[in-house]
Amino acid sequence: xxxxxxxxxxxxxxxxxxxxxxxxxxxxxxxxxxxxxxxxxxxxxxxxxxxxxxxxxxxxxxxxxxxxxxxxxxxxxxxxxxxxxxxxxxxxxxxxxxxxxxxxxxxxxxxxxxxxxxxxxxxxxxxxxxxxx
Amino acid sequence: xxxxxxxxxxxxxxxxxxxxxxxxxxxxxxxxxxxxxxxxxxxxxxxxxxxxxxxxxxxxxxxxxxxxxxxxxxxxxxxxxxxxxxxxxxxxxxxxxxxxxxxxxxxxxxxxxxxxxxxxxxxxxxxxxxxxxxxxxxxxxxxxxxxxxxxxxxxxxxxxxxxxxxxxxxxxxxxxxxxxxxxxxxxxxxxxxxxxxxxxxxxxxxxxxxxxxxxxxxxxxxxxxxxxxxxxxxxxxxxxxxxxxxxxxxxxxxxxxxxxxxxxxxxxxxxxxxxxxxxxxxxxxxxxxxxxxxxxxxxxxxxxxxxxxxxxxxxxxxxxxxxxxxxxxxxxxxxxxxxxxxxxxxxxxxxxxxxxxx
Numbered sequence: 001x002x003x004x005x006x007x008x009x010x011x012x013x014x015x016x017x018x019x020x021x022x023x024x025x026x027x028x029x030x031x032x033x034x035x036x037x038x039x040x041x042x043x044x045x046x047x048x049x050x051x052x053x054x055x056x057x058x059x060x061x062x063x064x065x066x067x068x069x070x071x072x073x074x075x076x077x078x079x080x081x082x083x084x085x086x087x088x089x090x091x092x093x094x095x096x097x098x099x100x101x102x103x104x105x106x107x108x109x110x111x112x113x114x115x116x117x118x119x120x121x122x123x124x125x126x127x128x129x130x131x132x133x
Numbered sequence: 134x135x136x137x138x139x140x141x142x143x144x145x146x147x148x149x150x151x152x153x154x155x156x157x158x159x160x161x162x163x164x165x166x167x168x169x170x171x172x173x174x175x176x177x178x179x180x181x182x183x184x185x186x187x188x189x190x191x192x193x194x195x196x197x198x199x200x201x202x203x204x205x206x207x208x209x210x211x212x213x214x215x216x217x218x219x220x221x222x223x224x225x226x227x228x229x230x231x232x233x234x235x236x237x238x239x240x241x242x243x244x245x246x247x248x249x250x251x252x253x254x255x256x257x258x259x260x261x262x263x264x265x266x267x268x269x270x271x272x273x274x275x276x277x278x279x280x281x282x283x284x285x286x287x288x289x290x291x292x293x294x295x296x297x298x299x300x301x302x303x304x305x306x307x308x309x310x311x312x313x314x315x316x317x318x319x320x321x322x323x324x325x326x327x328x329x330x331x332x333x334x335x336x337x338x339x340x341x342x343x344x345x346x347x348x349x350x351x352x353x354x355x356x357x358x359x360x361x362x363x364x365x366x367x368x369x370x371x372x373x374x375x376x377x378x379x380x381x382x383x384x385x386x387x388x389x390x391x392x393x394x395x396x397x398x399x400x401x402x403x404x405x406x407x408x409x410x411x412x413x414x415x416x417x418x419x420x421x422x423x424x425x426x427x428x429x430x431x432x433x434x435x436x437x438x439x440x441x442x443x444x445x446x447x448x449x450x451x452x453x454x455x456x457x458x459x460x461x462x463x464x465x466x467x468x469x470x471x472x473x474x475x476x477x478x479x480x481x482x483x484x485x486x487x488x489x490x491x
Contacts, residue, residue, distance in 0.1 A: 014199075014240040047242075069490065070190055091191055092161050094474070108199045108240050109191040120227055122195060122236060133468040 006121050011045075013123035016106055018084070020046040027082040050106030052080040052126070057090065057098060066112045078104055078126050092127040103129045139357075140365035144264060144320045146271020151313025152305045152450070153211065153277065154459065156204025157422040158197045159301040159409055159469035162187040166296045168478045173291040181382035185299035185410025187476060187484055188285045192300070193227045198283045199240045201304040204463035205279065206241060208314070209306045213241050216306070217275030218248035218266060222258025222414040223302075224332070225285045226251050243279070255330060256379055257440025258282065259302065259414040264320050264446060266307035277308040284413035289338035290487065297382050297406070302415020303422045303466070314456040315425065315434065318449040321365060323358040330441035341441075347385070350443050355379065355389045358445035359437045366449050370394035374432040377403030377420035379439035381411045389437075402427050408470055414440075421450075423466040430454045 011017040018029035023040035027048070035042040057076035060067075067073070074090040090098075091109055104126035111123045164187050166180030188197065198221050206213060219238040226233045234249035248269075252258040259282015266278035283302030288295035310316045329350035332339035342350075355378055363369060370376070376395045378386040383406050390400045403420030405412075412419055417438040424434055432452040439445045482488055 010239055014236075015242065089191075092189065107196070109196050110193060111191075120193075120195075122240075125191065130464050130468055130472065133465055133471040 003119060006119065009123075013111075014108055016048040016050050016124055018046050018048055020044050027084060029080065029084040029086055048080055048082055048106070050080075050124075051129070052078045052104055054098070054100055054102045054104060055079045055085055056100060059095070074098065076104075076126065086124075089125045090127065091125040097128065105129045139361040142321055142361065143365035144267070144322070145318070146267050148271045148273060149310035149316060150267050150270045150307055151310045151316040151453070152425075153308035153312045153314065154205040154207075154209025154306040155303065155314070155422050155425055156201045156206075156208065156463055157301070157303040157419050157466040157469055158201040158204070158283070159186045159412075159419070159466070160188045160192055160197065161472045161474050162189060162476045162484065163473050164476055164478070164481045168481070169296050172478050181293075181296050181384065182407045182410055184408065184475075185297055186301050186412070187481055188300035190484055193285055194221065194223045194225050194283045195227055195233045195236050197285070197300065197302060198233065198237045198281045198304065201281060201283065201302060202237055202241045202279060205304040205306045207463040208459040209308070210459070210462070211277060211306070211308075213243045214246070216243040216247055216277045216279055218269055218278035219243055219281075220248070220250055220252055220262035220265060220279065221281045221283060222252040222254065222260070222262045223282070223284050224253055224255055224258065224413060225287065226253075237281070254444065255440035255442050256381070256411075256413045256416055257438040257444055257446055259418050260436075260438035260446040260448070261322075263305060263307065263418075263448070264322070267317060267320060270307050270309070277306055279304060279306050282414035282416070282418040284415055286411065286413045287332070287338050292338070293343075294339070294341065297411040299410025299412050301409055301412035301419055301469075303419040305418065312455070313453055314459055315450040315452050318451060319362070319366060320449070321358055321362040321447045322444060323354050323361065324444035325354070327354070327443035329443060346381075346441070350441065351379070351381065351385055351439055352389060352392070354443050354445040355437050355439050356392055358447040359389075359393050359435065362435065362437070362447035362449055368449070370399070372433055373399060373435045375403060375424045375428060376400050376435040376437075377417055377424060378437050379417045379445070380404065380406035380420065381416070381439075383407045405466075405470065419466060425452070425456060426460065426465045426467060428452045428456065430456060
């Protein structure tokens with residue numbers, strides 16, 4: 001596993017830090033430095049609220065290498081409230097509750113581990129929004 | 134030598150400090166104690182609690198600390214760049230070498246001008262990290278310091294501890310008294326070399342001294358620390374609205390409370406072990422967060438932790454008006470406890486990585 005490749009993504013993976021466009025206000029995730037709407041430079045950092053809804057989803061039973069220990073798991077396209085759609089695993093969700101439009105929120109979880117001696121990679125997943133007791 | 138009395142050990146910083154924000158985390162999975170007894174004792178005999186909280190496959194002390202710390206910041210509403218220390222007390226840090234605290238500090242936006250270290254003192258590492266935070270804030274070295282007690286505790290299959298060893302914990306942000314939801318009036322620690330419980334390097338599960346964990350260990354340290362704390366503050370159990378004692382099971386904290394003159398009502402809101410188990414480093418602090426979720430301004434709270442090996446940290450706190458402003462900015466401790474998905478023993482062994490995959 002390349003340590004540096006993961007380390008470079010710490011900010012966006014841990015805290016959903018993307019960018020905002022000075023010209024038109026579009027929010028970008030992942031950060032691209034150029035606005036997808038107006039093509040102006042967009043380098044100002046923006047921390048997303050992490051709140052969104054499920055746009056679509058599928059459940060993975062035959063997981064790729066590195067993810068087998070978590071299978072079966074559900075991957076979703078999550079439409080963030082600021083606009084961008086991100087691909088992420090869902091967590092803490094019962095299969096029977098899953099539906100398009102479900103309100104979800106970002107949490108930081110283990111994404112994978114590099115064997116028993118390698119790095120533990122952390123990043124964003126989404127779970128159903130907590131219902132306050 | 135000068136005469137020395139236990140109450141001379143009162144710790145109180147020059148500048149008054151308190152808890153500026155707090156946040157809990159409990160994973161959603163619950164293993165009923167009956168699932169353990171059915172597996173190992175044919176369902177015979179009693180169980181020490183109703184059920185315990187179990188972390189999911191993608192959760193560990195780091196991910197759980199991140200959420201508790203975020204809840205703390207939601208309540209405190211401060212710029213995380215002002216945090217000068219992120220300290221995590223745990224006996225289940227995911228790495229043997231590599232701080233959990235740097236990952237948590239990065240995730241909450243507290244890097245790079247911060248201290249970051251992991252603490253270990255069995256179940257009291259989190260409260261000792263609180264005392265250290267009182268020191269750096271109370272001396273003026275820092276405006277804020279984050280202290281976390283969090284664990285995904287290990288229990289050997291079939292052992293008495295398997296019923297209770299649970300996952301969860303809480304974070305507190307220590308800062309100036311003027312910004313606090315609860316002012317810390319003072320703290321006191323009682324520490325001796327008492328080998329009641331330990332886990333050697335590279336060992337998967339802890340060992341313990343069975344009945345030895347009671348009288349000379351838990352009760353001696355908890356009650357001595359509590360009595361000395363009250364002696365130093367000039368208080369009795371009647372002066373406190375609420376109390377929380379470390380909760381290795383349901384019985385120990387209730388007996389300690391009774392011996393110290395506290396009623397069942399005084400410890401009720403903080404007594405979480407019957408429903409979530411022993412969250413080790415998180416146990417007393419998460420009890421405190423549950424109390425803060427119901428306390429009123431002016432209420433006085435006694436918290437006493439216990440860590441094997443052994444020691445107890447006592448804290449005397451007074452709730453301020455500000456608690457009512459910040460309380461509902463983050464999920465309550467009860468929100469997490471109520472979010473409950475029961476699992477069976479087989480699922481538990483998978484979640485706790487007891488199944489050998491290769």
